[in-house]
Amino acid sequence: MSFRADRLLLFGATGDLAQRMLLPSLCALHTDGLIDPELRIIGAARSDMSDGEYRNFARASLEKFMPAERRGRMADFLNRLSYQHVDVNDLAAFGPLAEKVGLPAERLAIFLSTAPDLFRPTIKGLMQAGLANNGTRISLEKPLGHDLASSREINDAVAAAFPEGCIFRIDHYLGKETVQNLLALRFANLLFEPLWNAQYIDHVQITVAETVGLESRVDFYDGAGALRDMVQNHMLQLLALVAMEPPSSFSADAVRDEKVKVLRALRRMESGESVTGQYRAGAVSGTIVPGYDEELGRDSNTETFVALKAHVDNWRWKGVPFYLRTGKRLPQRVTEIVVQFRPVPHSIFNGTKAKPNRLVIGIQPEENITLSLMSKVPGLDRQGMSLRQVPLDIAMPDAFSGKVRRIAYERLLLDLIEGDQTLFVRRDEVEAQWAWIDGIREEWHKDGMAPKTYSAGSWGPSAAIALAERGGVSWHE
Ligand code: NAP
Secondary structure: OOOOOOEEEEEOOOOHHHHHHHHHHHHHHHHOOOOOOOOEEEEEEOOOOOHHHHHHHHHHHHHHHOOHHHOOOHHHHHOOEEEEEOOOOOHHHHHHHHHHHOOOOOOEEEEEOOOHHHHHHHHHHHHHOOOOOOOOEEEEOOOOOOOHHHHHHHHHHHHOOOOHHHEEEOOHHHHOHHHHHHHHHHHOOOOOHHHOOOOOEEEEEEEEEOOOOOOOOHHHHHHHOHHHHHHHHHHHHHHHHHHOOOOOOOOHHHHHHHHHHHHHOEOOOOOOOEEEEEEEOEEEOOEEEOOHHHHHOOOOOOOOEEEEEEEEOOOOOOOOEEEEEEEOOOOOOEEEEEEEEOOOOOOOOOOOOOOOOEEEEEEEOOOEEEEEEEEEOOOOOOOOOOEEEEEEEEEHHHHOOOOOOOOHHHHHHHHHHHOOOOOOEOHHHHHHHHHHHHHHHHHHHHHOOOOEEEEOOOOOOHHHHHHHHOOOOOOOO
């Protein structure tokens, strides 16, 4: 069904995400002429503001969060904006909103950038006001629940008003260039696919490391923890992209059908296959920082670090562990995928042993792809050929200099406006993700597991190193 929105209704239009990401992304799309000149953007939030006041608010956000050289057409962009104050818990407030948006709402795209407990009243209000029609697309920000049961409740509430083909669940990692490039790397090159299985791959590592601590999301984070905040969504999506079978096309259903098979094949985690941690005071990049309990002002059992040894139970990945690790207050901000190949079956060189090849896909802060290869060290080799591991390096910004590198939300907002669901998460994926995460939490509960402490600025508790070492693996650092 072809779709192109003529109106975008943005709930949470005064929030942090709208200011830092959504308004700058929309302005960038406008500047580059990528959105229809007719598209109107209607902001909605609780604060009482006129259209003019909201435009001033948006201008201030763009000046703060958008590079000056990208703001050339900002004034023109601001003219697209209008605003309606709405308390979504007040059904009567949706009448004036519908008037502002204009009915019928066939070509309306809606973005809910609000807390998920507001989704249900928002949807009720939208339905009552005639803003949830057949054609309307709706996009939901994470977190979609805190376990499988709550995620189902949210999904049921949305499904009461919108068919699955109109629901766009955000995992902003899928909007990142390097994440999409993983698909290009795997499926547009002949080189990797024949080796991409248990016969040639020893293990996979996925790391999402943050240097920041609790920041401003105190209550949310303490109620969630690293497993639910990072692993349930971003890291499992990365794992699914690494492990999935080749889809028959780059269409929304073909890609998501393959991802969900991987998510359903995740083996329930056993005790001893996970480590949790919580940071204490330490130093990150030379700056002394307090511990999690000090930032929080009380004791807590919430994990700020988690390391897991996961298994995908299918033919392709039999016996290949996927090591996942994420945490706050780690030494570097880095998101990367490491594919560790097996050693050559027989060495003909008696000088140096060949190290197995390794493919490192850097997602942030550097977007690069490095394949480590063995090479001969120049020389006369009287004692046997001397070998050394050398990197075959592709820095994506250099390889594509002159191309604008877009932030994830630019891509995702444009896809929403144009109705393309490929980079959004389908209900069965979210629920398979939660089912696996719930299993891990049940094990933790059964084992009475409490997070081990680690110093801020370290790579987490030593037990995380031991988890990998027991399998003969070292974390890539
Ligand atoms: P936020 O800064 O707290 O903003 C919340 C927004 O919701 C504000 O615009 C607020 O309006 C509006 N709102 C609150 N109660 C409302 C009500 N009863 N009726 C109508 N509007 C109401 O939150 P945020 O950081 O932008 O995050 C929004 C969503 O995105 C959350 O689900 C969050 O988990 C998710 N998310 C955020 C980030 C991020 O980087 N910020 C990243 C990933 C996901 P007023 O200000 O006018 O009261």
